[in-house]
Amino acid sequence: MKTVIAIYVLVVAVTSLWAFVAYGIDKRRAKIGNRRIPEASLHMLSLCGGWPGAFVAQRVFRHKTQKLSFQLVFWMVVVLHLGLVGGVAYWMLWR
Numbered sequence: 127m128k129t130v131i132a133i134y135v136l137v138v139a140v141t142s143l144w145a146f147v148a149y150g151i152d153k154r155r156a157k158i159g160n161r162r163i164p165e166a167s168l169h170m171l172s173l174c175g176g177w178p179g180a181f182v183a184q185r186v187f188r189h190k191t192q193k194l195s196f197q198l199v200f201w202m203v204v205v206l207h208l209g210l211v212g213g214v215a216y217w218m219l220w221r
Contacts, residue, residue, distance in 0.1 A: 127218065127219075130218065134175075134211070137174075137175050138175040138176070138178065141171060141176035141179070142176045142177075142178045142179025142180070143176075143179055144171060144176055144179070145168070145171040145172060145176030145177070145179040145183060146176075146179035146180070146182060146183040148163055148168060148171060148183075149168065149179075149180060149183030149184065149189050149190070150186075150187055151163065152189065153187040153188075153189040156189070165190075165196060165199075168180065168190070169199055169200065169203050172200060172207065173203045173206065173207055174207075175207065177200075177203065177207055180200070184200075
């Protein structure tokens with residue numbers, strides 16, 4: 127079980143860093159008018175465990191914080207991720 131937790135923490139750390147960088151790149155592209163990173167890609171990073179990095183990036187870069195539709199999906203993705211992790215943890219402990 128300790129190995130599974132360590133792997134999960136590593137995945138979350140790496141994916142969070144990836145999400146943080148992606149938000150920074152998207153913000154820079156938005157400022158200069160270049161092609162943006164699709165919102166679906168940002169949400170997928172969050173679903174795969176990068177939501178802590180995405181949350182921090184939203185605050186640091188002041189990016190995607192005012193767009194209500196994005197925030198609603200983002201928080202639904204966070205709840206879905208946590209629900210999936212909780213469900214897997216429950217299954218692993220009680221199987």
